[in-house]
Amino acid sequence: MRVLVADDQDLFRAGFSLILNAHPDITVVGEAADGAEAVARAVELQPDLVLMDIRMPRMDGVAATAEICRRTSAKVLVLTMYDVDEYVYDALRAGAGGFLLKDARREELVRAVLLVASGEALLAPAVTRRLIEDVVRRGTARPELRRRLGELTDRETDTLRLIARGLSNTEIAAELVVSEHTVKTHVSNLLTKLGLRDRAQAVVFAYESGLTVPGSA
Template structure:
C-alpha cells in the first residue's frame, strides 16, 4: 500500500450502499477502503482499530446512529467524517456537523463527486456544499435553534478574524476571502487557523455552524 494512500472506512447499514461506495473508491489508485461497518457502534470500534483518514458515515442507522458515532469518532481518533444522507435538509445532518463532521453528501451522489469529496475532506478541507449546507443551518436556526450566548465568544477574535469567520460562513474559499478582505491567501489561512483554535472548532464546517448559531450571520445573508 502506498504511504500516501487515503484510507477510508465506510459505515452504512445497507450492504448495497457499502459495496457500491467501496467499489467506486477502490477503483482509484490513491484510495483504499480499509473496512466496513454496519452500524454506529461498529463504526466507532473500527475507526479506533483501523485508523482511517476518513469515515463515510451513514447518518441514520439502527442502535448507535451516525450522529453519536460521529461524535465518538471525532473524539477518539483523528479521522475526518463525511456523513451520508438521503435528504438534503435533515436535522440529523445538522447535529452531525455540530458533533464534528466535516461535511455531508446525498446518497445519490455522482461517483466523480464522491471521489472528489473524499479527497477534499481527507486533505483537510471541509465539504460545505455552500448553498445546501447554509440552507440547512439557516433553516434550523430560523426554527429556534440559535444559541445567542455564543456571541460572547466572538470577543476572543480580532476584528479581522471576525470578518474571516463571516466569510467562511458564506461558503467562500480562501482565495475569495482574500479578494474580499484585500489580503493574501497566506494571511487568510492564518486567520482561519486562529478562528478555529480560539473557538475550539474542528474545521470550517463547525465554523459555519458557529457563525449561524452565534448570530454573526443570519439566514438570508448573501
C-alpha cells in the same frame, strides 16, 4: 488517504468502496455495517476519513460521529438520502466535516472525500438551507457565543463570515486581498480561539452566534 466506509446497506458500502478505491490517492481500509462497528473500526484502523451513513442500527451516524471525533483524529463525511434530514444539524455539531446526498455523482463523492479530508467544509446546498432553517427555528443568537466572537481579531471575524458563505481559502484570499497562507493562518487561529474542530463547525458557529444571518450569504 485511508477511508473507512460505514453504511448498513451492503450495496451502498460496496459501491462507495469501489468508487473510492478507483482513485489513485484513496484506499478503503475497512467497512462497517452500523454506528457501533464504525466507532470500533475507526479506533482500530485510525483512518483519515470516515464516510458515514446517518441512519444506521445500534448507533446512528450522529452518535457515531461524535464518538469518532472524540476518540480519533479522523474527519467525518456524512451521507444522507434526505435533503431535509432532521439529523443534519446535530451531526454537524457532533463534528461532521461535511454532508453529501447519496444521489451525488461519483465524481462529486470523490471530490467531497478529498475536500473534507483536507479540512475544508462541504455542505450540499440543500443541507446549508436546512442549517439556516434550524437556526431560525431555534430563535435568536446565543449570547455566550456572541461573547466568544469578541476574542477574534477583525480579520479573523471577516474570515469566519466568509467561511460561513462557503468560500474556499483561495476565494477568501481574493476577497480580503491577502495571501492564501495568511488566510490559512486566520482560519487556524479562529478555530483555536473558538474551540472548534473544523470549518463545518465554524459555519454552525457563525449562524448560531448571529455573525451570519439568513439571507446575508
